[in-house]
């Protein structure tokens with residue numbers, strides 16, 4: 443369904459392949475200050491292949507989304523209400539500037555959320571810079587709500603909103 447509507451608009455959404463790695467790293471560095479090692483990308487792909495998707499126009503990857511499924515944190519906090527909760531987590535999302543505003547990020551998000559949901563997970567969350575209005579608008583459009591503010595979350599000192607989508 444998503445795929446067809448994307449195809450009509452000139453792009454396809456498909457699962458990441460290891461041969462996409464260099465291009466995804468290029469897009470990440472071109473679009474975001476938060477950059478990761480090749481191993482970080484491959485680790486997430488191998489852990490949850492359906493959660494790592496790319497968008498392609500005429501055979502060229504122009505955007506990606508990388509997600510994971512968090513299982514209550516690496517360091518459990520037994521007294522936290524969040525302890526043990528399984529949640530989808532959007533780690534990184536970017537679309538090349540020339541390919542923006544045609545629904546690609548929205549399609550990547552919808553498909554990744556669907557794949558998270560098909561694992562029986564009932565909530566997806568993400569962090570976003572408080573000044574990143576394009577991304578905040580996208581997440582609100584999909585039903586995400588701000589549930590927390592993380593002060594000085596980013597390396598340059600900017601705050602993050604934590605936004606969450608519940609799918610009960």
Ligand SMILES: CC(C)(COP(=O)(O)OP(=O)(O)OC[C@H]1O[C@@H](n2cnc3c(N)ncnc32)[C@H](O)[C@@H]1OP(=O)(O)O)[C@@H](O)C(=O)NCCC(=O)NCCS
Nearest residue numbers: 473535536537542543544545546547548570576577579580
């Ligand atoms: C945020 C980003 C991924 C959006 O990608 P995109 O493919 O252009 O987004 P879409 O075309 O799917 O837009 C879907 C919705 O997002 C919102 N949106 C997207 N770009 C927007 C902009 N420049 N200004 C305001 N709202 C915007 C709108 O609500 C839009 O819906 P609409 O077209 O019905 O108005 C892209 O701008 C990007 O890569 N930015 C740099 C990296 C980044 O910020 N990543 C997210 C980090 S949390």
